[in-house]
Amino acid sequence: MGIRHVVLFKFKDGLDWSDPRAAEAESVTRQHPRHIPEIVHWQCGRNVSGRPIAHDFALVGDFTDRQAVDRYLTHPDHVRGVELWRAIADWSVVDFEVLLKSDT
Secondary structure, eight states: OEEEEEEEEEEOTTOOTTSHHHHHHHHHHHTHHHHOTTOSEEEEEEOOOOOTTSOSEEEEEEESSHHHHHHHHHSHHHHHHHHHHHHHEEEEEEEEEEOOGGGO
16 A cells, blocks of 8 residues: 655745745745655645635645655655745645555
């Protein structure tokens, strides 16, 4: 079984996409698959809902196993992304087991 890693980001009060730090955090996050070999599949993007309850950015990443997630979490590119997001947003994370195509 693979692991699906889901993160939902919400800007801190007073911040939005007009802040250049947001664009930098987004760019680094979008580039993770180019730098972190443990990532099997990666999707991320800005919220398109106008609902006030909605988060501002989300990512979904698939990994072969828990050990791959652990390596991803300590990879320098991921650590850089965390530092960038920490300055501008709060987030929630969930990791759960999924059947990957490679498992079939």
